[in-house]
Each structure stands twice: as structure tokens, then as C-alpha cells.
Amino acid sequence: MADDEGKGPATENAAGDRAAGVMEALIAAADVSKVFGAPIRHGETLLLPAAEILAVAGFGMGSGAGVRPDASGAPRRGAGGGGGGGGSALARSVAVVVASPEGVRVRPVVDYSKIALAALTAAGFVWASWASMAKPRRFRRP
């Protein structure tokens, strides 16, 4: 019985350590060293790609134990536990640094789909405001 009681927290700690390890690996994907890619040389020109990286991870776990009488009335111990987690890592190209004999320039990488989505969202704000202004609420009197 004493062994069973000791197994719960130990197993939970091991699972917690494993989850923390997975989370650390996921967060390491957004390490600052990954922001600049491998340089590309083309003649006298050097291209250095740069990206933004975002990694989010989370996990949670819980366990419990209790005693309840079975059909014969004898006390019966029970224990259970569980956990879950998830995470995501996103990368987006931001710019390319071009170093040529003429100089060093930064060429931005523009994501037009993100800009179009932002424009649609802004248009949604304006439309919602305009609609509420054009049709003011009318309260019916009893």
C-alpha cells in the first residue's frame, strides 16, 4: 500500500519533467539564434534572410485519490490522474539583408494576404459603426 501511495507523485513528477522537456524543446524553436537564416552567397552579393519566430506552449496535469466503500461495504482506494498539453511554433519571413559592393540594404518581405486581412478587419470596424449610426435603436413604448 505504501508503495502504491508513493508511485503517484513520482509518476506525476516524471510526466511533468517530460512535458517540461517537450515544452523547452518547442520554445527552443524560437531561439534568437534561429532568427537569421544561413547566408546565401551569389557572386559578390551576400543574402541574409531574417524571420520572426513565435512559439507558445502550455500543459497542465492533475491527479487525485480517494476511498469509497464497495458493494460489500469494505473501503476501497482509488486514484487517477491525467494531463494534456499543446503548443505551436510560427515563423514568418520579415526581410532579406542584401550586402553587395554597392552597400548594405534591407529588402522587406511583405505579406499581402496579412495586409488584406487587416484591411478587411478595419473595414468591418467601420461598417459596424456606420450600421449602428445609420439604424439607431428604437425603443417601443408600451
Place this chain on the structure above:
Amino acid sequence: MTFSTRSGDALAAGCRVLVPLARSTRLGSSRAGVALAWSRPWGVLVAEGATTRLVRVRDVTRRLQLGILAAGLVAALLLRGRGSRRRRAPRR
């Protein structure tokens, strides 16, 4: 929450030496159960002869996104304010 700026390996490009700089923001920790890491390019230090200058890397997509959203929000608030003033004004 921690902020850090780190430099990458120096790269030789002709007579210049480039040192990439990146910024990182970390929130939470694996022990806390939630962690977030956000790293983005900040600039490139260009050393040429005895002079060193910083060439900033700007996120044009992010700036345009935020600018458009802010403009939309301001326009919506102005419209709403105008509408509420019109409703409050007495009719002649």
C-alpha cells in the same frame, strides 16, 4: 518576462563585416506550465574600415497591419461619436 538582444556570428561580405542582431521576448517558463518565446530580427551591424553603423531591419508587414487596424478603429470611433452627437442633438 525577459527581454534579450543577441548577436549572431559575424559574416564577411567583401570589405565589410556584418553582425546580425536579434531581439527575443520570453514569457513564463516550462515549470509554470505556460511559456511563450518571440524572437525577431532587430538589425545588422555593418563594420566597414574604422566605421560601424547599424542598419535596422523593419517589419513592414507588421507596421502596415497595425497602421491599417489603428486607422479602422479610429475611423469607427469617430463615426460612432458623430452618430451619438447627431442622436443627442434636438430636432428642428
